[in-house]
Amino acid sequence: MKKVTTLTKTNRLPYFSLYFLWIGLFVIAPVALIVYQSFFGIDHSLTLSNYRTYLSSSVYLRMTFNSFWFAFLITVLTLAISYPTAYFLTKLEHRQLWILLIILPTWINLLLKAYAFIGIFSQSGSVNNFLTFIGVGPQQLLFTNTSFILVAAYIQIPFMILPIYNSLVDIDPAIINASHDLGANNFQTLWRVIFPMSINGVRSGVQAVFIPSLSLFMITRLIGGNKVITLGTAIEEHFMTTMNWGMGSTIGVVLIIIMFITMALTAGGRKGKAKS
Amino acid sequence: MTEKKHWLGRVYLVFAFALLYLPIFYLIFYSFSTGKSMSNFKGFTFSHYQTLFSDSRLIVIVLDTLIVAVLSSLVATIIGTMGALGIYRVQNKHWRNLILSLNNILMVSPDVIIGASFLILFTALGVTLGFGSVLVSHIAFSIPIVVLLVLPRLREMDATMIDAARDLGANGWQILSQVILPFILPSVFSGYFMAFTYSLDDFAVTFFVTGNGFATLSVEIYSRARQGINLEINALSALMFIFSIVLIVGYYFINHYTQSRRNKRQRGGAYLK
Numbered sequence: 001m002k003k004v005t006t007l008t009k010t011n012r013l014p015y016f017s018l019y020f021l022w023i024g025l026f027v028i029a030p031v032a033l034i035v036y037q038s039f040f041g042i043d044h045s046l047t048l049s050n051y052r053t054y055l056s057s058s059v060y061l062r063m064t065f066n067s068f069w070f071a072f073l074i075t076v077l078t079l080a081i082s083y084p085t086a087y088f089l090t091k092l093e094h095r096q097l098w099i100l101l102i103i104l105p106t107w108i109n110l111l112l113k114a115y116a117f118i119g120i121f122s123q124s125g126s127v128n129n130f131l132t133f134i135g136v137g138p139q140q141l142l143f144t145n146t147s148f149i150l151v152a153a154y155i156q157i158p159f160m161i162l163p164i165y166n167s168l169v170d171i172d173p174a175i176i177n178a179s180h181d182l183g184a185n186n187f188q189t190l191w192r193v194i195f196p197m198s199i200n201g202v203r204s205g206v207q208a209v210f211i212p213s214l215s216l217f218m219i220t221r222l223i224g225g226n227k228v229i230t231l232g233t234a235i236e237e238h239f240m241t242t243m244n245w246g247m248g249s250t251i252g253v254v255l256i257i258i259m260f261i262t263m264a265l266t267a268g269g270r271k272g273k274a275k276s
Numbered sequence: 277m278t279e280k281k282h283w284l285g286r287v288y289l290v291f292a293f294a295l296l297y298l299p300i301f302y303l304i305f306y307s308f309s310t311g312k313s314m315s316n317f318k319g320f321t322f323s324h325y326q327t328l329f330s331d332s333r334l335i336v337i338v339l340d341t342l343i344v345a346v347l348s349s350l351v352a353t354i355i356g357t358m359g360a361l362g363i364y365r366v367q368n369k370h371w372r373n374l375i376l377s378l379n380n381i382l383m384v385s386p387d388v389i390i391g392a393s394f395l396i397l398f399t400a401l402g403v404t405l406g407f408g409s410v411l412v413s414h415i416a417f418s419i420p421i422v423v424l425l426v427l428p429r430l431r432e433m434d435a436t437m438i439d440a441a442r443d444l445g446a447n448g449w450q451i452l453s454q455v456i457l458p459f460i461l462p463s464v465f466s467g468y469f470m471a472f473t474y475s476l477d478d479f480a481v482t483f484f485v486t487g488n489g490f491a492t493l494s495v496e497i498y499s500r501a502r503q504g505i506n507l508e509i510n511a512l513s514a515l516m517f518i519f520s521i522v523l524i525v526g527y528y529f530i531n532h533y534t535q536s537r538r539n540k541r542q543r544g545g546a547y548l549k
Binding site for chain 1: 282285286288289292293295296297299300302303306313314315316354355356358359361362365375378379381382384385386387388389390392393394395396397400416419473476477479480483484493494497498501502504505509512513516517520521523524528
């Protein structure tokens with residue numbers, strides 16, 4: 001027995017060498033570098049000025065608030081569409097196949113899906129044709145806040161449906177039968193039994209949608225024109241256009257902090273996780 | 277369940293699936309239009325596909341994208357599988373949790389953060405941006421998914437098999453190559469597969485680390501889409517849609533094979549992403 005443990009200990013190192021190199025170089029170093037960079041001004045001097053600018057500038061604070069608000073609206077819209085979809089999916093036969101059809105759109109390049117909406121929302125696109133047909137007349141749809149929210153929600157719907165579906169499928173049907181036997185109607189069963197039992201799926205779904213919604217800069221560029229600025233757009237702008245990496249990193253640090261807060265708030269279901 | 281409720285649910289699902297698929301079919305539909313924009317379908321043509329196949333710049337980009345995907349997923353699978361084998365042997369619970377948390381950082385980080393921080397890293401190391409930096413970035417963000425797919429399979433392995441192999445005189449390498457690897461192979465394949473699609477799908481990270489001379493398909497689509505509608509992109513998306521279907525059917529079979537070998541212990545759907 002003693003020999004076995006020593007054997008495994010010596011065997012561990014070669015496995016880990018490359019993997020630990022990866023952790024050091026591509027997990028720890030990048031996070032450290034982005035924090036380090038955030039203390040550099042545009043003139044490459046060590047300073048706190050980026051944080052001072054960020055916290056005292058109404059432009060940056062309003063941008064952060066807007067980004068938060070957009071992400072919130074996108075998450076609520078996605079959840080409202082996805083929960084019933086996931087619920088009704090559990091009632092179907094051949095569920096594996098239907099779930100595959102939910103997953104398939106996620107395999108299509110995100111940029112192509114955004115590009116489709118450039119056509120759909122354009123002045124002569126199908127939505128405007130429909131609006132003209134019902135007598136509303138053509139509207140400016142592209143490059144608005146609404147179009148950004150709709151497209152971001154569209155792209156993220158499958159990522160909300162899947163975790164909710166997984167938690168709904170795990171519910172023991174006997175519990176639902178018990179609820180009916182005890183006199184609950186369909187709505188009461190849904191609201192007081194099924195929904196609380198699927199809350200972990202909702203949590204992971206919210207986490208999977210909210211964090212990317214803060215950072216999807218390509219959608220804001222393609223669909224929101226240059227009007228919608230999220231945290232992600234601001235980071236991209238500072239790194240790729242204005243070349244102010246210090247400020248870009250500062251916003252990056254803010255995004256990382258928001259990400260941790262979101263994860264802490266949505267990770268409340270430890271007991272449920274331990275079970276599954 | 278009452279009849280009425282089923283009926284309502286079906287209608288809702290039709291609505292949901294229409295919502296998911298109409299934009300994609302809209303895109304593909306107009307790839308056959310003789311017009312110049314995505315409205316007023318004029319006449320049927322394959323001309324956009326012809327332009328696509330004679331666009332040598334785009335063909336080079338497609339090949340580059342595939343090379344990056346094949347190579348990065350291969351390296352990521354090797355390193356990720358080794359990492360999983362290492363983590364599997366760690367007895368101390370705290371160490372294991374720490375390594376797993378570090379592993380998952382790149383899974384939960386927004387793409388913008390990964391891209392921006394990798395850009396700082398490459399600049400600090402003096403690496404020229406281009407094929408190399410894109411390849412290395414793709415390897416880096418694909419490793420954690422391989423670990424997450426291989427590790428559960430390792431945990432399912434019966435540890436007495438290894439004891440038996442050792443009792444029968446197998447050395448460390450023989451145990452690995454003839455007992456452990458054959459057992460975890462399906463999950464290694466799914467790991468490779470997921471890494472491959474991660475690489476094909478990525479835009480944000482590549483966008484940051486690609487520099488000027490090199491482009492992947494996503495970056496190219498982005499720069500073309502910013503210039504407005506060009507039905508060549510529609511034709512491209514139709515081809516990529518077919519490619520995605522082929523990939524997902526392939527993945528489904530790998531997964532199905534794995535699952536039947538697991539005696540169908542897993543309930544529910546294959547949670548791919």
